[in-house]
Amino acid sequence: MLTILFDGIAYGMLLFVLACGLAVTLGLMNFVNLAHGAFAMAGGYVTAVLMNRSGVPFLATLPLAFIVPAILGLVLERTLYKQLYTRSHLDQVLFSIGLVFMAVAAVDYSFGSQQQLIQLPTWLQGRIDVLGVQIGLYRSFIIVICGALVVALQLILTRTRFGSRLRAAVDDPRVARGLGINVSLIFATTFAFGSGLAGLGGALGAEILGLDPTFPLKFMIYFLIVVTVGGTTTITGPFLASLLLGIADVAGKYYVPSVGAFVIYTLMIVVLVLRPQGLFERAR
Amino acid sequence: MAIALETKGLVKRFGGLQATDNVSFQLQQGARHALIGPNGAGKTTFINLLTGVIKPTAGQILLEGQDITGLRPELRVQRGLARTFQINQLFPAMTPLETIGLAVSERTGGGRDWWRVTGSKRDIIDDIVDIAQRFRLTDVLDERTSNLPYGKQRLLEIAVAFACRPRVLLLDEPAAGVPEAERHELLATVAALPRDVSVLLIEHDMDLVFSFADRISVLVNGALFTEGTVEEVSTDPRVRAVYLGESVDE
Amino acid sequence: MSTNIADHVRTSLVRKGRWGIGEILFWLIAAATLFLLPERHLILNEIAIIGLFALSLDLILGYAGIVSLGHAAFFGLGAYAAGILAKHGFADPLLGLLIAAIAAAILGFVTSFLVLRGSDLTKLMVTLGVALVLGEIANQASWLTGGADGLQGVSMGPVVGLFEFDIFGTTAYAYSLVVTFLLFIVARRIVVSPYGLSLRSIRDNPLRARAVGIPVNRRLVAVYTLSAAYAGVAGALLAQTTQFVSLDVLAFHRSADVMLVLVIGGVGYLYGGLIGAIIFKVLQDVISAWTPQYWQFWIGLILVIIVLAGRERLTERVRTLWKGVAGRTAKSPEPLPKTSVREI
Numbered sequence: 043m044l045t046i047l048f049d050g051i052a053y054g055m056l057l058f059v060l061a062c063g064l065a066v067t068l069g070l071m072n073f074v075n076l077a078h079g080a081f082a083m084a085g086g087y088v089t090a091v092l093m094n095r096s097g098v099p100f101l102a103t104l105p106l107a108f109i110v111p112a113i114l115g116l117v118l119e120r121t122l123y124k125q126l127y128t129r130s131h132l133d134q135v136l137f138s139i140g141l142v143f144m145a146v147a148a149v150d151y152s153f154g155s156q157q158q159l160i161q162l163p164t165w166l167q168g169r170i171d172v173l174g175v176q177i178g179l180y181r182s183f184i185i186v187i188c189g190a191l192v193v194a195l196q197l198i199l200t201r202t203r204f205g206s207r208l209r210a211a212v213d214d215p216r217v218a219r220g221l222g223i224n225v226s227l228i229f230a231t232t233f234a235f236g237s238g239l240a241g242l243g244g245a246l247g248a249e250i251l252g253l254d255p256t257f258p259l260k261f262m263i264y265f266l267i268v269v270t271v272g273g274t275t276t277i278t279g280p281f282l283a284s285l286l287l288g289i290a291d292v293a294g295k296y297y298v299p300s301v302g303a304f305v306i307y308t309l310m311i312v313v314l315v316l317r318p319q320g321l322f323e324r325a326r
Numbered sequence: 327m328a329i330a331l332e333t334k335g336l337v338k339r340f341g342g343l344q345a346t347d348n349v350s351f352q353l354q355q356g357a358r359h360a361l362i363g364p365n366g367a368g369k370t371t372f373i374n375l376l377t378g379v380i381k382p383t384a385g386q387i388l389l390e391g392q393d394i395t396g397l398r399p400e401l402r403v404q405r406g407l408a409r410t411f412q413i414n415q416l417f418p419a420m421t422p423l424e425t426i427g428l429a430v431s432e433r434t435g436g437g438r439d440w441w442r443v444t445g446s447k448r449d450i451i452d453d454i455v456d457i458a459q460r461f462r463l464t465d466v467l468d469e470r471t472s473n474l475p476y477g478k479q480r481l482l483e484i485a486v487a488f489a490c491r492p493r494v495l496l497l498d499e500p501a502a503g504v505p506e507a508e509r510h511e512l513l514a515t516v517a518a519l520p521r522d523v524s525v526l527l528i529e530h531d532m533d534l535v536f537s538f539a540d541r542i543s544v545l546v547n548g549a550l551f552t553e554g555t556v557e558e559v560s561t562d563p564r565v566r567a568v569y570l571g572e573s574v575d576e
Numbered sequence: 577m578s579t580n581i582a583d584h585v586r587t588s589l590v591r592k593g594r595w596g597i598g599e600i601l602f603w604l605i606a607a608a609t610l611f612l613l614p615e616r617h618l619i620l621n622e623i624a625i626i627g628l629f630a631l632s633l634d635l636i637l638g639y640a641g642i643v644s645l646g647h648a649a650f651f652g653l654g655a656y657a658a659g660i661l662a663k664h665g666f667a668d669p670l671l672g673l674l675i676a677a678i679a680a681a682i683l684g685f686v687t688s689f690l691v692l693r694g695s696d697l698t699k700l701m702v703t704l705g706v707a708l709v710l711g712e713i714a715n716q717a718s719w720l721t722g723g724a725d726g727l728q729g730v731s732m733g734p735v736v737g738l739f740e741f742d743i744f745g746t747t748a749y750a751y752s753l754v755v756t757f758l759l760f761i762v763a764r765r766i767v768v769s770p771y772g773l774s775l776r777s778i779r780d781n782p783l784r785a786r787a788v789g790i791p792v793n794r795r796l797v798a799v800y801t802l803s804a805a806y807a808g809v810a811g812a813l814l815a816q817t818t819q820f821v822s823l824d825v826l827a828f829h830r831s832a833d834v835m836l837v838l839v840i841g842g843v844g845y846l847y848g849g850l851i852g853a854i855i856f857k858v859l860q861d862v863i864s865a866w867t868p869q870y871w872q873f874w875i876g877l878i879l880v881i882i883v884l885a886g887r888e889r890l891t892e893r894v895r896t897l898w899k900g901v902a903g904r905t906a907k908s909p910e911p912l913p914k915t916s917v918r919e920i
Contacts, residue, residue, distance in 0.1 A: 122884065135643070136839060137883040139836075142876065143876030144872075144877055147869075147870045150869065151870050151873070304713065304716070308709060311702055311705045399786045400786050400789050404789045417781050420776060423589065427773065432770070432789050445586055445589025452582065458585070467584070
């Protein structure tokens, strides 16, 4: 029971790191980016390829799993995404689906369609027994890393100059522009950072979520659930939504394997219908 | 004289803000009634309450004696209460012909008709022609609405509302933004609206109010401040202080 | 003067209901392929089905402005309904189509109340969610649907008791083409009716549509239900003509593909879905022959390019081109002389 809760939390944390970039792009730019998962996949493949082909140790690959997708995100944002901010949601959806299809096929072409397995370092393998609860070492590792990231993100958003500018831009880009804030620069930075986090999440999650070319499509719905249920004005909303989703998914798959996914999708629809602004959003 | 539209103790609160404050108002049958008031007096809220876009916190709205307070907007239109918008609300991708045809066929219950081709009924055609002529739109009937000059769009804005054959017509600043050259045409059509339609005009432009209306109500801070004939209101010193003084400041 | 305008108004309104020469040609050519391209009937059958599916999406997207990422829900439901029916001995194809249409319409009607609330994003999510839930149900209820193995043992009776399905797909194509054509005629009729006009007005400006007295939600529920039924029929055609149903009919890529098909052909003039289906299938054929596995990449690239190049502008151009070819009717209305009207 507690083990499931623990696994659920680890899973939820992972989802948060994967999806929080999407929450920000959606909230900040009102851009429906269905291709967010592609950046996560990029991070996962960076780690998998470096480890399996070049023998780089797991931990050393993680910074690169952040940096490569971040650069990718930055380039795409500056060249393509930024042209679409003012377009209809339909255009944005079509465009990002197109990107996903391209990413899926390109990865399939380059690395094959099989699952990418990564060999965790031995000190992260196995489980220990704490007060009668089975705790997976790797999952603890994920919780620690992701927990640290959450705290860091919260601090950046609330304490730094960049954070306050970002929040101003989310609230009202026009006013923010009027105040002399370089909104376009903030867009680009945030997009890159969000893509990087997704990449990091993809690398950390390769072991738990699995990693193959269909990753962006498979997990797209999870990211979207996190964002729509959690709302986009804070990061606590998506964080709570991620934890909820993580725990519900793990518990659902454990206790009622036959209806697990069904329950989650249904819950999402119910939440969307009852609270279109998101579950944790203040009503406007 | 019979009352076309009436509100009894109408209240609308947004949080702590009292946007409409106990307004009891009567629009006589066939009236040319103007509602004026300084910016932020609650004119738009009042219109939205009348048309059913928002629901009142308290009070009643009666259309020809029948309670319509809980009725959805489209049902109020079907009962004979139509409005125009201060900022054009048209169908940019449709032609004026289609726009008027739409309103006419909706009124005659044709909107549920999914098999007949639009315009295959004689009386609908006649109605469209009548409205197109009345609002001087015959020469632009097949243009895309988004390509029309602003004055024509403004005329179409009123034509659509009129095509619903309302018994009460709410005109929300009909002349707003119309360039001087096209203004005469617009005012002439407004003045020529048939007398069996009761008109409530919401307006900033005092020239238009004085030339058009026979009664004036003044709304201040959401409450009905005073009401009377054009003569009475225009000479009322309190109105001058509250309203006209303000408009000089603008 | 007044009668002159009345005539103009009538011709101008009724003109839209009349068939253009290009349109008639389009369907004549389609019919001719039955005899001229016998060895291509299998792929032509697919084109007809995808065309009908895209047409159903055009009804909600092009005419009512409802975005959907889960239109495959109705397609899949129709396919399973027809497949399961046939598997259990009700082999008459037309009965299958009818039941599939009804089943999809019911699902469309019920879910429309969820879909029609909220913003574009909410709509996308809810439609996507509905399709996912359905996919999950089909996956789990393997006793009924065959689950991941697909629905085996679908065998169809002859169409209207006369035409047996053959391995060359000739009956299949003729059957799909006729059904698509008949449903197209109905759709074409609907979009030029006052009801169709009211849908376009809702798409353009729901606020004003309501102010004209249009019950916006009821109209949207109706068109969503209709569109679902159309998609259900398309799914049923696929199930009947291929005599097999797999989970693939409910997959996300179906919903995405149909959107792409419609976008390629252009949104909002009914032929977009059909033309898009032709281009899509021919492209797929060509690219698959070249790089069978990675054709998705090129599809993605096409999507990206279409959007970046300005989808609406492209559509507008295609539509004008189409009007130029198809719009020529026997009697075009005379342009009205610009004269001053009587003073009122």
